[in-house]
Amino acid sequence: MDLINITSGKNYTKVTEFVLLGLGNLHEFNLVLFIVFLIIFIFTITGNLLIIVLVSITPALQIPMYYLLSHLSFSDLLVSTNILPNILGSLLPGKEIVTFCGCIVQFYFFSATTVTECFLLSIMSYDRYLAICNPLRYSSIMNMMFCVKLSIWPWLLSFTSNLVVVLPVSNFDFCADNVIDHFYCDLYPLQKLSCSDTYSVELEVFVFSLPIFIFPCGFITVTYIYIFHTILSILSTTGKQKAFSTCSSHLLVVGLFYGTLIAKYMIPSKGHSLIINKIASLLHTVFTPLFNPIIYSLRNQEIRTAFQKTLEIITFN
Incomplete structure (x- = not known):
């Protein structure tokens, strides 16, 4: 921390680094938790990388649905590599310390990837809507070129629009307390620690959240209403x-x-x-990236087949 003199003549301590408390006072379980989260980290990275590689090298998976899935897996990779190392570090002896710049960068990437997933899931729901509700025109509308263009927009929008929130947060003043009662840098704990007036930022976040979260969620809901209506109108049980x-x-x-x-x-x-x-954050940042590849790989015959063929090629070579 640095001691700064203000024009009023008073001194205050400027925070240059933060201490992350992690999951809480569970010190007697630190070793067990470290092993559990390390296994989760390895499986998350492996599962999402596997989907990205399979989609890249398997011709049968190079269609819009799986191409969008590979983007979702890449987003999950960014979330895991951004958050889980902090959790693992907080479970080791000593304090988990993150610099001010490192904290802002972590918050930026976390919020940007969250927004990206909102848009990606919306595009994926549109893809499923076309495939089920308008199958005759699916190939002409959702071709790979159009899909590539659609997949670029979530990344561009999220990483640029997020600056509206991140830049004001980076200008917060942190005067004394530098202990974050969380396992990563998020908006609420940073607001709680700041000695600045955060009302304007809270208002910006609220206004920013409406189109970013409400509209995609509403769009997904509407598309699935149409999807379920179409499915119910199918006469055969097999269909x-x-x-x-x-x-x-x-x-x-x-x-x-x-x-x-x-x-x-x-x-x-x-x-x-x-x-x-903290529990909700843990589910969102740790278990969602883990479960996504599991859900798609276990429930999808084409991905399982591609994985088996890839294993056979590696084994015989």
Whole structure:
């Protein structure tokens, strides 16, 4: 920390680094938790990388649905590599310290990847809507060129629009306390520690959140209303099951993503609710990136087949 003199003549301590408390006072379980989260980290990285590689090298998977899935996996990789190392570090002896710049960068990448996933899941729901509700025109509308263009926009929009929130946060003044009661740098703990007036930033976040979270969520809801209506109108049971199987994995991922996101930001992080907020954050940042590849790989015959063929090629070579 640096001692700064203000024009009023008073001195205050400027925070240049933060101490992350991590998961809380669970010191007697640190070794067990470290092993658990290390295994989760390895499986998350392996699972998402596997989907990206399989989509890249398997011709049968080079279609819009799986191309968008590879983008979702890449986003999950960014979330995991951004958050999990802090959790692992907080479980080791000593303090988990992050610099002021490192904290802002972590917050920027976390919020940007969250926004990216909101848009990606919306595009994936549109892809499923076309495939089920308008199958005759699917190939002409959702061709690979159009899909590539669609997939670029979430990254551009999220990493540029997020500066609206991140830049004001980077200008916060942190006067004395530098202990963050969390396992990563998020908006609420930074607001709580800041000695600046954060009302304007809270207002910006609220206005920013409406189009970023509400509109994609509403769009996904509307597309699935049409999808379910179309599925129910199919006469044969086999046809219904086949149609539902093409969107069930995506629906599970959407439910997991928005469920944890709503729990994280709708429950106030005060008093005992901070524990609930940490649990919701843990589900959102750690378990969602882990479960996404599992959901798609276990429920998708084409991905399982591509994985088996790749294993056979590696084994015989």
